[in-house]
Amino acid sequence: MANGNALLDARDVTIRFGGLTAVSHFNLGIQPHELVGLIGPNGAGKTTVFNMLTGVYKPTEGQIFVGGVSTHDFKPYQITALGMARTFQNIRLFKELSVLDNVKIGGHIHYKYSAAAAVLKTNRFHEAEEAAEHDAIELLKIFGLENRAGYYAKNLPYGDQRRLEIARALSAQPKLLLLDEPAAGLNDRETRDLLQTIRDIHKRFDIAILVIEHNMELVMELCERIVVLNFGKTIAQGTPGQVRENPVVIEAYLGEPAEAAGI
Amino acid sequence: MTKSLPWWLRDLLWLALFVAVLVGLAYGLDAIPIVGMAYYNRILVLMGINITLAVSLNIINGHAGQFSLGHAGFMAVGAYFSAYLTFYHFAPRLDKMPAGTEQWLMQNVFLVIAVLCGGLLAALAGYLVGLPSLRLRGDYLAIVTLGFGEIIRVFILNIDKIGAARGFSGIPHWGNFFWVFLVCGLAIVISWRLVQSSVGRAFLAVREDQVAAEAMGIDTTRYKVKAFVIGSFLAGVAGGLYAHYTMYLNPQTFMFVKSFEVVAMVVLGGLGSISGSVVAAVILTFLPEGLRSVKDYMPGGRDPRMVIYSIMLIVLMLTRPQGLFGRRELWQVFGRKKKRDQSEAPPVQ
Amino acid sequence: MQEILQNLLNGIAVGAIYALIALGYTMVYGILKLINFAHGDVFMLGSFVGFYVGGYAARHLHTTGGALGWGYAGLVMLVAMVVCGLFGFLNERIAYRPLRNSPRIASLITAIGVSFLLEYGGQFVFGADPKRFPTLVAPHYIAFGGLSVTNYQIIVLVVAVIFMGLLQYIIYGTKFGRAMRAVSFNFETASLMGIPTDRVISMTFIIGSMLAAVAGILFGLSYPTINPLMGIMPGLKAFIAAVLGGIGNVPGAVVGGLIIGIIESFIGGSPLSGYKDAIAFIILIAILLFRPSGLFGKYQAEKV
Numbered sequence: 001m002a003n004g005n006a007l008l009d010a011r012d013v014t015i016r017f018g019g020l021t022a023v024s025h026f027n028l029g030i031q032p033h034e035l036v037g038l039i040g041p042n043g044a045g046k047t048t049v050f051n052m053l054t055g056v057y058k059p060t061e062g063q064i065f066v067g068g069v070s071t072h073d074f075k076p077y078q079i080t081a082l083g084m085a086r087t088f089q090n091i092r093l094f095k096e097l098s099v100l101d102n103v104k105i106g107g108h109i110h111y112k113y114s115a116a117a118a119v120l121k122t123n124r125f126h127e128a129e130e131a132a133e134h135d136a137i138e139l140l141k142i143f144g145l146e147n148r149a150g151y152y153a154k155n156l157p158y159g160d161q162r163r164l165e166i167a168r169a170l171s172a173q174p175k176l177l178l179l180d181e182p183a184a185g186l187n188d189r190e191t192r193d194l195l196q197t198i199r200d201i202h203k204r205f206d207i208a209i210l211v212i213e214h215n216m217e218l219v220m221e222l223c224e225r226i227v228v229l230n231f232g233k234t235i236a237q238g239t240p241g242q243v244r245e246n247p248v249v250i251e252a253y254l255g256e257p258a259e260a261a262g263i
Numbered sequence: 264m265t266k267s268l269p270w271w272l273r274d275l276l277w278l279a280l281f282v283a284v285l286v287g288l289a290y291g292l293d294a295i296p297i298v299g300m301a302y303y304n305r306i307l308v309l310m311g312i313n314i315t316l317a318v319s320l321n322i323i324n325g326h327a328g329q330f331s332l333g334h335a336g337f338m339a340v341g342a343y344f345s346a347y348l349t350f351y352h353f354a355p356r357l358d359k360m361p362a363g364t365e366q367w368l369m370q371n372v373f374l375v376i377a378v379l380c381g382g383l384l385a386a387l388a389g390y391l392v393g394l395p396s397l398r399l400r401g402d403y404l405a406i407v408t409l410g411f412g413e414i415i416r417v418f419i420l421n422i423d424k425i426g427a428a429r430g431f432s433g434i435p436h437w438g439n440f441f442w443v444f445l446v447c448g449l450a451i452v453i454s455w456r457l458v459q460s461s462v463g464r465a466f467l468a469v470r471e472d473q474v475a476a477e478a479m480g481i482d483t484t485r486y487k488v489k490a491f492v493i494g495s496f497l498a499g500v501a502g503g504l505y506a507h508y509t510m511y512l513n514p515q516t517f518m519f520v521k522s523f524e525v526v527a528m529v530v531l532g533g534l535g536s537i538s539g540s541v542v543a544a545v546i547l548t549f550l551p552e553g554l555r556s557v558k559d560y561m562p563g564g565r566d567p568r569m570v571i572y573s574i575m576l577i578v579l580m581l582t583r584p585q586g587l588f589g590r591r592e593l594w595q596v597f598g599r600k601k602k603r604d605q606s607e608a609p610p611v612q
Numbered sequence: 613m614q615e616i617l618q619n620l621l622n623g624i625a626v627g628a629i630y631a632l633i634a635l636g637y638t639m640v641y642g643i644l645k646l647i648n649f650a651h652g653d654v655f656m657l658g659s660f661v662g663f664y665v666g667g668y669a670a671r672h673l674h675t676t677g678g679a680l681g682w683g684y685a686g687l688v689m690l691v692a693m694v695v696c697g698l699f700g701f702l703n704e705r706i707a708y709r710p711l712r713n714s715p716r717i718a719s720l721i722t723a724i725g726v727s728f729l730l731e732y733g734g735q736f737v738f739g740a741d742p743k744r745f746p747t748l749v750a751p752h753y754i755a756f757g758g759l760s761v762t763n764y765q766i767i768v769l770v771v772a773v774i775f776m777g778l779l780q781y782i783i784y785g786t787k788f789g790r791a792m793r794a795v796s797f798n799f800e801t802a803s804l805m806g807i808p809t810d811r812v813i814s815m816t817f818i819i820g821s822m823l824a825a826v827a828g829i830l831f832g833l834s835y836p837t838i839n840p841l842m843g844i845m846p847g848l849k850a851f852i853a854a855v856l857g858g859i860g861n862v863p864g865a866v867v868g869g870l871i872i873g874i875i876e877s878f879i880g881g882s883p884l885s886g887y888k889d890a891i892a893f894i895i896l897i898a899i900l901l902f903r904p905s906g907l908f909g910k911y912q913a914e915k916v
């Protein structure tokens with residue numbers, strides 16, 4: 001049974017690729033409105049965890065519950081419908097579509113109607129389209145992208161593309177937002193802005209957020225609780241303060257150049 | 264005809280207007296006293312069928328991004344099935360009726376039923392072909408759809424009741440300018456309204472990035488199959504009208520060369536551009552007709568049309584792989600220079 | 613029993629030709645991830661070069677019993693290989709290389725265009741009517757324990773095996789072969805390691821086209837009626853053979869070709885013979901549904 005009101009509950013999740021155990025006995029529970037960070041050095045298995053949570057990979061052992069529902073036989077799109085949305089480490093926008101359409105597609109599950117309704121332009125079609133348009137513009141305003149609604153997504157500057165990806169994910173109205181290395185490729189200033197944006201949306205939409213980051217600094221500043229992975233195992237978890245002091249974590253991170261770890 | 268009317272009434276009014284224009288054109292064109300008007304009329308009708316085929320393939324290839332090389336197969340299913348229904352069931356019944364308005368009316372009712380049934384069977388075929396596409400990457404899917412088209416053809420070759428290798432002759436001449444262009448117009452409207460809707464956006468999302476589409480809650484499987492079903496339905500209807508217009512079907516017509524022809528139209532117009540498909544279908548219908556006379560200057564009367572056609576296709580892909588209009592529509596291409604307000608601001612490089 | 617063996621033998625003879633064509637598909641796909649649609653038509657081109665060169669030789673030489681004999685047959689094959697190799701080289705250079713960084717669909721459509729050009733260009737230049745392939749070697753039957761074997765079938769088999777062995781040696785025994793495997797494994801890394809990828813790709817097209825030329829000559833030898841559209845069906849079936857064996861996998865292409873040839877031969881001898889041309893496609897669809905990596909291939913899921 002899943003933990004009553006947990007948004008996400010991963011229990012003893014293990015995945016093996018051939019003989020390689022990429023992640024073993026991973027446990028994570030996220031309550032509503034929590035801000036959790038998942039960190040670890042390169043190759044620790046962070047993205048693999050993400051891909052299991054979102055249904056791209058199937059865990060070899062263990063179970064994952066989203067909103068109390070076991071997602072074992074779910075496809076990624078079904079998991080999204082349970083109230084979980086994500087961004088991608090290497091931005092995956094719909095490049096040849098407009099910024100506005102990107103956000104509208106993010107809200108797909110909420111503005112669906114049949115092909116027949118689309119062809120006949122029924123009242124249902126008009127209602128859904130107006131709602132989609134309205135909600136999308138509102139979201140773009142929050143991210144300061146409303147003036148660029150008509151641009152092709154591929155023509156946005158890099159930082160804006162990252163923000164658009166978050167806007168697109170929010171458009172699905174998730175209860176839990178998964179951010180996969182949102183600061184990757186951003187400079188210091190942009191990272192500051194992003195930090196502020198994440199805090200803002202956390203407050204405004206009253207959602208829980210799970211951030212995977214390579215950049216320790218950002219996670220330390222942002223998150224209430226941090227889970228540290230190394231070699232597929234959870235080596236520590238706790239508040240930023242506890243994690244910072246933890247000798248196992250320091251060792252794991254000092255094992256590689258400090259600059260890369262962002263300390 | 265504004266938003267204040269209920270949706271069904273508004274569309275009905277537009278439809279009535281369109282029908283009136285088509286009826287006017289159908290009679291008007293016949294009345295033009297030019298030598299060889301029947302020939303031009305025939306080309307016009309074939310053009311209408313080609314436009315329908317191109318627009319329907321554009322839904323699959325251009326919007327949903329599923330590369331299909333089997334469109335001739337869907338067309339064949341629609342053509343043969345509707346012809347079968349008419350030849351064995353509807354025509355004998357119609358012959359028993361006394362000539363007159365009632366017979367004329369029933370003829371058109373039968374035509375609509377036959378053609379719709381052809382479209383539905385083609386849609387079923389599209390559903391079956393769409394299923395494997397879920398697991399296949401672009402170029403594999405191309406081969407599977409091509410193979411499917413060939414399987415259909417081989418099966419037709421083995422069914423004696425629909426003429427096998429001899430071809431299916433004796434189909435009544437019920438199709439005409441009016442029906443072909445009514446379907447053509449509807450196909451364009453359907454495709455246009457789809458792409459402006461959440462369904463169409465889901466198609467585009469699948470085309471752009473399947474993994475991201477799936478993460479946005481889009482059941483990519485479902486939408487791929489949907490694109491196949493809609494596209495093949497329209498192709499089947501076009502095939503049915505083709506059968507009832509040319510009155511003769513031959514399995515060779517539906518070789519994959521025909522599929523390639525339709526693909527060439529869609530690619531020439533720009534994958535994903537509806538108006539591009541229409542313009543390209545018009546060009547590629549008239550071009551071979553225009554080149555007909557080139558044959559007379561060739562030694563031995565050999566026909567260089569297809570050679571020119573293939574060279575054009577290669578040169579086009581090498582010089583302008585995005586097609587005439589790219590992904591945009593006709594008016595966006597020409598309207599861009601004039602209309603540069605904030606919403607269509609020039610993209611940042 | 614005898615009938616089964618006979619079908620098996622006929623199937624192997626056809627399958628060997630499919631296998632030779634399939635090798636070209638599989639090598640090009642392995643390296644460029646491109647289905648070279650024109651490859652089946654290169655096979656046709658090989659046949660037609662054989663037709664013209666062989667015909668020329670037959671008119672200008674004293675032939676014994678209407679056949680050219682071994683030496684000249686070899687020469688005809690060599691000329692066909694050179695012409696097709698050159699065509700393969702130019703084809704890649706002119707039509708595919710400029711599109712290497714474009715979406716894959718663009719090169720796929722270009723390949724279809726080249727295929728059309730060869731088919732309709734062939735009809736335009738050679739004429740659309742079927743031609744009779746010259747007799748290269750005098751035919752005779754060998755009775756073999758109740759089976760009827762032609763010397764052509766044996767020639768096809770022996771020649772095919774020789775060329776496959778040669779290819780195997782090139783791929784696994786030479787420096788070029790190592791470069792080719794490296795490029796096929798990872799294009800970018802290979803080019804970073806200083807492997808001249810462009811040259812490797814050119815060579816791959818040349819070798820593949822030469823093998824298709826060999827297949828074209830062997831086909832002309834065994835089924836002496838040729839026409840400009842003859843490459844379409846064997847081309848598609850050879851592609852299916854390549855997929856069946858696991859595309860990119862050289863021995864797989866050979867096995868796939870033989871399997872398709874044998875199955876077709878059995879269907880051809882059964883009441884279902886009318887469906888012979890459909891069976892390869894049905895196999896293809898089944899394979900892609902149940903084992904998309906083919907018999908010997910590895911399937912790679914997309915990385916997220």
